[in-house]
Amino acid sequence: MDNLMRTPLFxxxxxxxxQMVDFGGWAMPLKYSGILEEVEAVRSRAGLFDVSHMGExxxxxxxxxxxxxxxxxxxxxxxxxxxxxxxFMCYPHGGVVDDLLVYRHGLQKFLLVVNAANTQKDWDxxxxxxxxxxxxxxxxxxxxxxxxxxxxxxxILQKLTPYKLEDIGFFRFASPVEIAGIPALVSRTGYTxxxxxxxxxxAADSVRLWQEIMREGKPLGLLPCxxxxxxxxxxxxxxxxxxxxxxxxxxxxxxxLGLFVKLKKQADFIGxxxxxxxKEKGLPRLLAGLTLVEKGxxxxxxxxxxxxxxxxxxxxxxxxxxxxxxxxxxxLVAADCAQEGTNLxxxxxxxxxxxRVTKLPFYKREAK
Amino acid sequence: MTGEKGLxxxxxxxxxxxxxxxxxxxxxxxxxxxxxxxxxxxLPELDEEFVEGDAFAVLESVKTAADVYAPVDGIVxxxxxxxxxxxxxxxxxxxxEGWIAVFEAEGDIDTSGLMDTAAYRQYAExxx
Numbered sequence: 379m380d381n382l383m384r385t386p387l388f389x390x391x392x393x394x395x396x397q398m399v400d401f402g403g404w405a406m407p408l409k410y411s412g413i414l415e416e417v418e419a420v421r422s423r424a425g426l427f428d429v430s431h432m433g434e435x436x437x438x439x440x441x442x443x444x445x446x447x448x449x450x451x452x453x454x455x456x457x458x459x460x461x462x463x464x465x466f467m468c469y470p471h472g473g474v475v476d477d478l479l480v481y482r483h484g485l486q487k488f489l490l491v492v493n494a495a496n497t498q499k500d501w502d503x504x505x506x507x508x509x510x511x512x513x514x515x516x517x518x519x520x521x522x523x524x525x526x527x528x529x530x531x532x533x534i535l536q537k538l539t540p541y542k543l544e545d546i547g548f549f550r551f552a553s554p555v556e557i558a559g560i561p562a563l564v565s566r567t568g569y570t571x572x573x574x575x576x577x578x579x580x581a582a583d584s585v586r587l588w589q590e591i592m593r594e595g596k597p598l599g600l601l602p603c604x605x606x607x608x609x610x611x612x613x614x615x616x617x618x619x620x621x622x623x624x625x626x627x628x629x630x631x632x633x634x635l636g637l638f639v640k641l642k643k644q645a646d647f648i649g650x651x652x653x654x655x656x657k658e659k660g661l662p663r664l665l666a667g668l669t670l671v672e673k674g675x676x677x678x679x680x681x682x683x684x685x686x687x688x689x690x691x692x693x694x695x696x697x698x699x700x701x702x703x704x705x706x707x708x709x710l711v712a713a714d715c716a717q718e719g720t721n722l723x724x725x726x727x728x729x730x731x732x733x734r735v736t737k738l739p740f741y742k743r744e745a746k
Numbered sequence: 747m748t749g750e751k752g753l754x755x756x757x758x759x760x761x762x763x764x765x766x767x768x769x770x771x772x773x774x775x776x777x778x779x780x781x782x783x784x785x786x787x788x789l790p791e792l793d794e795e796f797v798e799g800d801a802f803a804v805l806e807s808v809k810t811a812a813d814v815y816a817p818v819d820g821i822v823x824x825x826x827x828x829x830x831x832x833x834x835x836x837x838x839x840x841x842x843e844g845w846i847a848v849f850e851a852e853g854d855i856d857t858s859g860l861m862d863t864a865a866y867r868q869y870a871e872x873x874x
Contacts, residue, residue: 397780413808414783606782606809673830675786675806698785698808705786727804 379405385430386522386584394602402495404431407604414700416607417614420570421701421743424528425603426591429576430584433497433518435504437488441511446488447645449507450480451630451653452638457482462549462565464638466630467503468649472656473626476500477618479567481551489563491523493620507648522584526591526600527574527611534595535564535575543575558590569608571615571743613708614699616667616739622678622694623665623708631656632710633665634738663691664716667740668707668733674726676707676733681725682715690715693724701741707733750841754857755866761841762817764855769817770824772845773805773836776870781807784836787829790822790847803846805836814846818855824848 379398382405391398396407407428409416419425437446446454452465459482467475476496481489492500501516508514526535532543541555543564551565562579579587592602609619618624623633630639631653641654670676676696684690691711699706707724715722718737723730753761759777763770778784788804796802801813802822825847829835836844861869 397782408809409782412783414785610808673786674788675811677811698806700785700808 383431385428386581387428387430387588390585390588391428391602396602396604399605401431401605404494406431407602409604409606410602413604413606413610416601416603417610417700419599419601420528420572420603420607420611422529423599423601424526424530424534424574424595425570425601425607426588426595427525427527427603427608428584428588429523429525430521430581431494432523433492433494433500433516434521434523434578435490435492435497435501436515436517437490437504438486438513438515439511440486441509442486442488442513444645445509445512446480447643448647449504451640451647451649452480453640453643454480455643459484460551460553462551462567464549466624466635466638467500468630468647468653469626470648470652472629472631472649472652474620474624474628474630475503475626477620477624477630481563481565483553496620520581522579522581522587523576524579524584524587524591525568525570525574525576526595527568527570527572527603528600529573530595530598530600531572531574534591534598534600535577537594538590546575558587560587562587569617570611571617571739571741572611573743609695610697610700613695613697614701614706614739614741615743616741619695623710628694628710629653629656632661632663661713663710664713665694665738666691666709666711666716666720666722667736667738668693668709668722668724669736669740670705670707670724671732671734673705674724674729674731675705676724676726676731680707682709682711682733683723683725683730684712684715685721685723687723690722696724699740704740706736706740708738750863753841753863754860755863755869756815756817756860757869758815759870760814760817762860764857767820767851767855768823769820769849769851769855770845771814771817771847771849772840773814774866774870775840776873777812778837778840778844781805781810781812782837783808784833787833787836787846789825789827789829792822792825794822796820796822796849805833816849818849818851819853820849820851822847823850
């Protein structure tokens with residue numbers, strides 16, 4: 379654990395009883411009180427996450443917009459100031475370099491938030507494709523990032539700022555906003571399927587920000603939450619995880635994320651031709667949600683079989699999903715096996731357990 | 747049936763209660779904390795036969811699965827069926843209601859490789 383990178387909050391995690399694990403080279407808390415308890419807190423009250431390991435890269439310059447348009451699959455030209463967009467960077471063959479959030483500060487200034495374990499790879503990819511008129515900067519080491527998620531997130535955060543947080547709409551942000559006197563960027567985004575905010579602040583201030591949010595949140599039932607809860611929450615809510623639902627080998631179309639791939643946009647983005655051809659030809663495999671009919675727990679990598687016993691795919695993410703009290707999985711399967719109601723079998727060690735293709739996401743929060 | 751007194755411990759963080767040729771097996775408090783919330787237990791069948799070191803049960807927590815190993819050559823004579831409906835008993839009462847199974851050993855039980863409570867505490871601390 380000593381050779382791992384640490385976020386500024388490392389000591390806070392230890393103090394809070396965090397069980398630290400190696401996550402892509404970072405020492406991060408897997409859990410504090412317990413994954414089930416933490417998931418429940420986020421679904422019904424609020425949870426606080428340290429996500430400072432995420433990568434932040436700024437893109438500036440007169441060519442920033444037109445260049446990003448050729449790098450990203452989503453229609454970045456539709457992004458307004460103070461708005462956030464989810465997008466992919468793809469390889470020429472259509473596989474995914476990374477999935478990311480794009481924040482637009484202005485026509486010539488964007489912020490990309492990328493997966494921790496992919497930060498260096500993304501940085502290399504971006505600098506390799508950079509054109510004149512674009513300035514890139516990897517500001518990850520200077521940035522702390524916290525996420526406050528759950529139905530009480532706004533109420534808790536509002537106690538720490540004069541800024542009217544209800545003015546920040548879904549996938550919108552404000553910056554700078556003073557939270558407990560700390561200048562921060564605040565967006566109504568997250569990775570849990572609940573309402574909530576992600577807060578970016580100077581790394582040096584993140585410990586104090588964490589402590590302030592804990593202090594205000596605790597009386598309302600907020601818990602510090604680790605990566606275990608984070609993964610369970612995102613999985614229940616149908617949000618993809620790089621390396622599982624999408625990867626160098628799995629295109630966004632197969633992962634049913636075509637909504638974020640704008641094949642009709644004008645820019646010839648990297649991967650466009652391959653993805654268009656794939657769509658034209660028909661997708662050979664598709665992501666399917668599986669609900670176990672028998673008892674057991676499916677895990678990533680387990681094989682999936684059809685009724686004739688032929689292997690038709692594999693599990694990309696699997697878990698017991700506490701919010702819906704069921705064992706469920708995402709599986710990448712032959713397209714003709716992906717229809718709702720289809721019976722499939724998951725190879726769980728020596729056993730084959732029956733599962734049924736179910737609608738994704740497994741969990742959706744009720745509209746306010 | 748509760749408490750750590752008189753138990754023996756394995757390096758795999760199982761506790762054993764040895765009574766004649768019968769061995770009750772569970773996992774330690776240290777192990778259940780490491781695993782986290784147990785959500786499903788794959789239990790052995792009654793009369794199922796195992797060789798020492800075989801995985802005879804699987805504990806599924808939210809994030810991982812962990813094998814539990816047979817402490818002796820022998821057959822399973824009792825299974826804690828309660829765990830089917832309440833797997834969290836392993837978390838809440840690992841040394842009591844959270845027991846997993848009872849083995850009947852085929853021969854003499856060799857306890858030379860096992861730890862007593864004090865030795866196990868030290869072993870677990872070093873692993874922490």
